[in-house]
């Protein structure tokens with residue numbers, strides 16, 4: 445709970461400086477999208493994360509009136525307004541879909557399973573080799589290296605479960621971001637930039653086992669499919685030139 449809920453609000457600002465974003469070209473569409481998706485935020489903050497890395501990143505965090513939308517200076521420097529908007533749509537997806545609370549629930553169960561396994565595995569190994577290893581029992585401090593080894597084994601073997609959980613939420617956020625931001629080309633361009641540190645085209649097995657986010661291939665495919673199926677209205681010749689805001693706005697969804 446500390447990592448997911450409290451640290452982004454109370455700890456992250458200790459290490460970086462958050463300043464209010466003033467450029468209306470960037471700020472206004474983000475706040476419009478926030479309002480359209482029921483996020484109670486009135487400001488967008490820029491955080492100087494270029495001090496730590498050159499990764500592009502953003503987040504929507506907070507609870508009980510501390511909600512805040514922030515994006516890092518790498519995102520502002522390296523991305524177009526369309527790319528920024530689709531990234532913020534993704535982050536808003538995490539917030540609106542309550543991923544933080546679902547994470548807390550999932551990891552509570554996950555750690556319960558980890559400790560249950562640890563208890564069972566310690567009893568089992570000690571009953572076999574406890575005497576030879578001169579460990580008197582589960583309360584003997586000498587059990588610590590064995591406990592660390594068994595927990596590490598548990599976390600290693602369950603890596604794919606964690607990754608599937610995380611990747612599923614990331615894909616949900618991608619889909620939310622496409623619907624909210626309506627910037628499939630921006631999305632694809634950001635996905636390519638993420639190739640800086642995440643393999644773009646892994647084998648499906650590699651993605652299934654080791655990827656905590658969808659691969660670039662999966663994300664770009666989703667963005668282009670969304671574009672094909674949802675943006676045909678933009679290609680229709682129109683007698684009147686559309687105001688720029690129309691380019692961002694939604695084609696009316698057809699009723700099913």
Ligand SMILES: [Zn+2]
Nearest residue numbers: 534538614617
């Ligand atoms: Zn995400």
